[in-house]
Amino acid sequence: MSPSVEPIISIDHVSRFYRRGIDEIHALDSVSLTVQPGRFVAFMGPSGSGKSTLLNLVSGIDRPSSGEVIVAGQRLNDLDEDELAGWRARHVGLIFQFFNLMPVLNAVDNVALPLLLTKLSKRERLERAEIALRIVGLEDRIDHYPSTLSGGEQQRVAIARAIVTDPDLIVADEPTGDLDARNAEAILNLMRQLKNEFGKTIVMVTHDPRALRFVDEAFHLDKGLLLEGEEAARAHESIVIAAGGGSVRNR
């Protein structure tokens, strides 16, 4: 029996409601899950299933209506907007579907952006940014602006930006959603590499069935509920078939 390790993510009976006019939208309904450190997990499900809402809660971008979110030992429910921002800067690296780089900054300055929130000197910030770009294989593109980079390269820069602060958790929202098949595979490979070589915990929201070949675990959501048992197995099976086979543990 392996020694028990404290989960890096602990979601306990978390619900998230939104008000839209007079309607109340139940984006998440009493979801509970845990993720162990060093795991690469995916939240999957159709549009409106609540996977992005769950990702926002895990990354400290949003707060739950009820329930408890503990990430990297911090109970996020207790933090206000600015405290959450500070916490994200220290503990979370974010990757977006559309890369969302600053068009006016070159690659190395984009990567160094989160380091502005640290006490590092300019030289140290640039050194670290160059190391991050080397890790993602873009050491020869440090002076390039986003407009001169391909989609795949831009997403690599975004990944470098996410890892440059050496966060506990990397959170990716549809990181392959705007990429062609070849680039999508390359990005998933890179994320897998970050997990294997640097022990990073990665949580990803994706529609991409190919992702199943790269992640350690997939959580399936539908209509705000975390699927379990038979329902989860069916959802997983349909994705595996779409991906052309695979061997990923599902929830």
Added chain:
Amino acid sequence: MKYAGLILANLGRNKLRSLLTGGAIMLAVLLVVLLLTMPAGLDAFLDQIANNTRISVHNKAGIVYSMPFSFTRKVRQIDGVAAACATVWFGGAFEEEGRVTFPSFAIEAEHAAAVWPDYNIDPKQMADFLRYRDGAIVGRQNMQKYKWKIGDRVTLKSTIYGVNLDFRIVGEMPNDRSPLFWMQRTYLDEAVKAKRGTGLSMAGVIWVRVDDPNRVNAVMRQVDEMSRNSEAETASETEKSFFGNFFGSLQGFVTIILIVTGLVSLCIVFIAANTASMAVRERSGEIAVLKAIGFQRKTIFATLLAEAMLVASVAGLSGVVLAIAVTKMLRAFAGWNPSLGPLGAFIVTPTVIAQGVCLSLVVGLFAGLVPAFGAARKPVIEALREIF
């Protein structure tokens, strides 16, 4: 300071817009500074002549009416009068220009030094002024404008008496803002006598210096009492009051200038605020991402406000520098303007410079405040929801 690169990069993303916004602020500051030099010139002029013991005596009906020249002698006999000097408006113009471009007066040369000791005219030059009947003492502003030097000869035509007189410049009033031109009364008197058969028997304004500031009111009362029931009753007033009244009609103009200045400032605030709002709106996605990766509200607010303040302050300083250059040119080319008086002095005082710089900072502050606050205040989840 570490955000300077980000701020500058953001300003450079739309160089044309930044330049146009900066240009608009610069021109507004230039205009405001130029306008403010007018009331500042009037204030400086009136302040310069405040607290002295000089009084003016002129016809009660107005300064265009004259008084008997002989009245000057009576004034000198009043107890407390240190000196008195009768002046006559010559209205000198260059033949080719045909219009008055600086104020010229025929004065009693022998009394000038005693009435205007504060003009600090070189005693040797004053002596030359007395020695040469065609001598002239000229304000430094004119000397510089017309590139005259001591010893030069100048011909002026009187727009009042229709005589052409040649002058020898024998001295200068060492004041950069002085547009005056003094000649000997006797020289004009002879010329008028030669032309009309009768000489000057009148005085336009008699300037009087009182020996003690506490006796100024008493002397004024006595002068006016002495002329009561005569053909030319007088009205005496302090020099400050005289010029204040003389330029009183300009006060309305000054008020209009100040209103225009206020409106220009308001316009530029709206223009700059609109531009800043557009810039922030365009970048709402990037701002949302900055928040998501950990930038706190105060940091977002400060960097956005700094952008607006930087554009405005650089533009404002450029506007002030440009205004200083333009006023120098205006002073050099426009010189003394009889209708503008001290308003046309275009003096950029430290106060005016400070007002110009403050205006640019206020423009930057108000232009940046609302969009920066709006962008910073929005919770990260709402900001992200708007872009994804």
